[in-house]
Amino acid sequence: GENVEQHPSTLSVQEGDSAVIKCTYxxxxxxxxxxxxxxxxxxxxxxxxxxxxxxxxxxxRIAVTLNKTAKHFSLHITETQPEDSAVYFCAALNxxxxxxxxxxxxxxxxxP
Amino acid sequence: xxxxxxxxxxxVTEKGKYVELRCDxxxxxxxxxxxxxxxxxxxxxxxxxxxxxxxxDSGLPNDRFFAVRPEGSVSTLKIQRTERGDSAVxxxxxxxxxxxxxxxxxxxxxxxxxxx
Numbered sequence: 336g337e338n339v340e341q342h343p344s345t346l347s348v349q350e351g352d353s354a355v356i357k358c359t360y361x362x363x364x365x366x367x368x369x370x371x372x373x374x375x376x377x378x379x380x381x382x383x384x385x386x387x388x389x390x391x392x393x394x395x396r397i398a399v400t401l402n403k404t405a406k407h408f409s410l411h412i413t414e415t416q417p418e419d420s421a422v423y424f425c426a427a428l429n430x431x432x433x434x435x436x437x438x439x440x441x442x443x444x445x446x447p
Numbered sequence: 448x449x450x451x452x453x454x455x456x457x458x459v460t461e462k463g464k465y466v467e468l469r470c471d472x473x474x475x476x477x478x479x480x481x482x483x484x485x486x487x488x489x490x491x492x493x494x495x496x497x498x499x500x501x502x503x504d505s506g507l508p509n510d511r512f513f514a515v516r517p518e519g520s521v522s523t524l525k526i527q528r529t530e531r532g533d534s535a536v537x538x539x540x541x542x543x544x545x546x547x548x549x550x551x552x553x554x555x556x557x558x559x560x561x562x563x
Contacts, residue, residue: 377556378557381553433495438489439489
């Protein structure tokens, strides 16, 4: 089955800095890679996703890159703000199975 | 429109008891997923429904866990003879379709289960 590794487990940055979270996956058949943000006690919410037919996608301050050869994808947040503080999860989906495998999460803390 | 809802929001039970957790997906979503999230971990897949049928139940940890979706909408996750290790947040998600789909999974707020 799929295995998703996520690093770092915690990340502290100053407001305005950039933050990068990295994930690797094991199943080369995986073809959809969403990122979810989960605030304390709240439900996970999709912030950006990427399909395997593109290498990069950007939405305002958030971008995701995908390297299919290396089976590696990353989340980039620029100009971080305190409200970006949350736990971020990467995930991979194998369309043959339609189920998401999640990483263990990264707790991002943005200090004012 | 309303999002995915789950009831109860919190459930405290004693070891050995039976519990039922309910999920109301977004209207019209044919795919429904159950996940379990332990403290400090990502959601862990349990079972996936496409319509009324369980398309993939490979994530259910053992036969104490069972889920149904009789009319293709509301789903109930049932846990028999609960154990302390079952304590976690149980998340439900729905999406417009499942197999081969790129569709976003919309999560509910979860049910926090505590087994004493």
